[in-house]
Amino acid sequence: SxxxxxxxxSRIRSGNTSPEKQVRSFLHRHGFRFRLHKKNMPGKPDIVLPRLKTAxxxxxxxxxxxxxxRGGRLPKSNLSYWEGKLKRxxxxxxxxxxxxQKLGWKVITIWACGTGGSRLETDLLGQLSSIP
Structure with missing residues (x-):
């Protein structure tokens, strides 16, 4: 209904989600220090590593x-609404x-499905180690 x-x-949170907390915990464990949800940056990144200029x-x-x-599947009901919303x-x-990127920041996107187990470690450490 x-x-x-x-x-x-109304119960869906936009920040401090479980995958986000896993990434933050991982970063902290590996010695990275960061800022959260920087409102003065485009898109308000979940995590900002100022020293590495990485969002x-x-x-x-x-x-x-x-x-x-499979988490990216569209709902069957109200399809036109969801297609437009998710495409936007x-x-x-x-x-x-x-x-x-135009402002000189490196952007890393981590998917919630990739925050479990060793995938996070492999993917994120690999991307962070490539930053000069």
């Missing part, structure tokens, strides 16, 4: 349409990434 959907949507976005697979997992999210992600 409409009320049930509204209640469910990290931790994307939910559904909301940002992960190409690698992807466009905004791309725009924010381009703006940050």
């Amino acid at each position: 409409k009320n049930k959907r509204s209640w469910i949507m 990290i976005f931790v994307h939910g697979c559904f909301w940002h349409q992960c190409p690698a997992c 999210n992807q466009e905004r992600d791309r725009e924010n990434s381009e703006k940050l």
